[in-house]
Amino acid sequence: MATTEPTTGLTTSKLTIDPAIEGLAFDDALVELQRTVAELEAGGQPLEAAIALYERGVALQARCERLIRDAELRVEQLVARAGGALETRPVQSERVADGPPDQAASESR
Numbered sequence: 001m002a003t004t005e006p007t008t009g010l011t012t013s014k015l016t017i018d019p020a021i022e023g024l025a026f027d028d029a030l031v032e033l034q035r036t037v038a039e040l041e042a043g044g045q046p047l048e049a050a051i052a053l054y055e056r057g058v059a060l061q062a063r064c065e066r067l068i069r070d071a072e073l074r075v076e077q078l079v080a081r082a083g084g085a086l087e088t089r090p091v092q093s094e095r096v097a098d099g100p101p102d103q104a105a106s107e108s109r
Contacts, residue, residue: 033060
C-alpha cells in the first residue's frame with residue numbers, strides 16, 4: 001500500500017510481511033536471502049522488480065535476525081551448571097570475546 005508523506009510529498013510503501021517468509025526455518029530463509037541478493041547483484045531487472053526483490057531481501061534478513069535472537073535466548077536460558085542444575089547465562093558476543101583482554105574482563109564482571 002503506497003502513501004504520500006504530507007511534509008515531503010514522497011510516496012512510501014508499507015511492507016507487508018509475506019506469510020511464506022514468516023514460516024521459513026533459518027536455513028531456508030538464509031538460502032532464500034542469498035538467492036535474492038545474488039539476483040539483485042546480477043542486475044538487469046526492471047525497477048519495480050528490483051524494488052520487490054529488495055523488499056523480499058529485507059523481510060528475509062529480518063526473519064533471519066529474529067530466528068537468531070530467539071536461538072540466542074534459548075542458549076542463554078539452557079546453560080547447565082555442574083551438578084545438572086540449569087542457570088541463565090548471557091550469550092557472550094564475539095566483540096567482547098575478541099576485544100582487548102582488560103575490556104573483556106571488565107565486561108564480564
